[in-house]
Amino acid sequence: MSLRTLSVSALALVAVSATVAAARDEIRIVGSSTVFPYTQAVAEQFANNTGAPSPIVESTGTGGGMKIFCGGVGEQHPDITGASRAMKASEYELCQANGVTEVTEALIGFDGLSLVVSRDNEFDWDLSLADIYLAMAAQVPVEGKWADNPYKKWNEINADLPAIDILAYGPPPTSGTRDAWVELAIHGGCEELDYVKEGGFDSKWVKENCSRMRTDGPFVEAGENDNLIVQRLEADKNALGIFGYSFLYENLDKLKGVKIEGVEPTIDSIADKSYPVSRPLYFYVKNAHRGVIANLNEFIEEYMSDDALEAGGYLAERGLVALAEERRIELQDAVLNAKSMTAPE
Template sequence: MNLTLRTLSAIAGLSLISLAACDTGSGQRTGIWAAGSSTVFPFATRVAENFARNNPGNASPRVESLGTGGGIQAFCQGVGPTTPDIANASRPMKKSEFELCQKNGVTEIVELKIGYDGIVVATARNGNSFNFELNDLYEGLAQTVPDANGQFVTNPKRTWRDVNLGLPEQRIQVYGPPPTSGTRDAFLELGMAAGGKLVPATNAFAGDSKRFESLTHTIREDGAWVDSGENDNAIVQTLTRTPGSLGVFGFSFLEQNLDTVKAETIDGVMPSVDTIADGSYPLARSLYIYVKKAHVGVIPGLQLYVAELMSDASAGRGGYMQDRGLVPLPAPELAEQRAIAMALTPMSAPAK
């Protein structure tokens, strides 16, 4: 790691430019600023703590939990000290977000996959047990669902047994992340849309992307789903205070709260480090950071912070981010991502 840091210091030194070139007119900033996903937040915070301890000459990094959408929105506002250096994300950057960045002069963005996470559907430890089929999530939580004749109606289901006779006769009440959250976006894609494809009347619209998305990405607004802010720990606490409720949040928060909550299976698969890493758990996803290349060599220590985050000690198997619930990348894939970080290779435009 020491050799890596010396190499990065040399690279940063060669590319050093005055901070004023990055100034938008509202003052300068010397500390690293990362903003975005609540799921990535505990990992980024841990890296920031290590960075501050090992680099006492640098200002302590600032890490904010704004949700993936909020973090990327702030990141893409432009280049300069009033915008974040890093966007933390629990889903890939969207084409529309990339285009916003480009429009505002953020033309070189380095995308780094830092590991995996799973989205869990959880209950209080003393609650009923569920074995959800993937389509149960869509049929229970979508605002509009097909009736027995294949006609789409406002979701009439009140209990999980109304959805699937194999589920408990328990009211549908799910606490989950808001629309700005990458966890919400990933749940819609991996849970709702994937579940909708298993329902013939809904899958009939799979060729019409706008119609299919409107059916599968629109969650009920009748109290069956409750937006609970960007703090996943708040959802965990709600489950213990609200008997019969379920929660949707990241696997890392499950691991930290196994004394009070439990995960439910999806298609018979329990979320775990192994099932998330091998993709057998249906709601597994990748986690990312996006680095503003124009700020490297301008904001002191930025590339060193990225090197710390991508190091074996941090992101590798047995690293300290795994201790906080991150599922590490396989060693070859981590090496590939580290090479991108070293070279600061800009990403291409997303397909969608």
């Protein structure tokens, strides 16, 4: 595909230049720890290809990145933020209130929220979503009543699981990974419970009563640094961890995926949706910075290149599950031509 360059009228360029006064030399990127390794790979490729300064990429978490990104327009504010979920309506409104009125949304591919364990752990793990919920949620059914989670060992929730302490390291509430985990795994597991199905509880009840992770020890917030989870799993072979597929992919010599509903997290199972806990990944571009921040347009072109995004591209080699060709072409057209997103519903 021949890359298209963004055409900006002279009038618009003058207006944008006035808005973003003293342009800095380096591109600044914040956001999701899951999207971070993909953006960092593009940054390295861009710097190698062009000789330009490598963009500064910070792993701030999706929620933290949105807050920083939507803080305003100008050299003190970042140009791009990565996200492991779509922008929320409240974040869009924050952007608008702070003058960040033209933003392009880029769905770059898909990721599996991987539940993983050390390769030194010899048990053949296969958890249902209900098992996951009962192990990690703050409240569960206990003798016919909704109560604080009493379970301490895996075999207490399922006799086929080992008699070891439940310990799972996962992301904090500011993380898009946490948002997606709660929505896909925790809500999904809650909906599988007989208590919920037989009680006739709807999705609103599930959201209100099944969204909190336990805080009494078996679930541990490990911060935004997924490498810290890898280190903790190496130190404790019985602990489980939660993070994006790319971190499992990069550490297959140390870690193995836990089956969920009988399916392992792999590129193929995420792509064909047989793996039950998968999600889209995004980045967002501040269009007022295009043509003003040095090399920003060229960096975006590299991110949108076939070399990066195709199924055989260098991001797929790092664990990103690529979009289908037709969808990828639509993405490239929208991002390269600065199509602004509309307000999320």
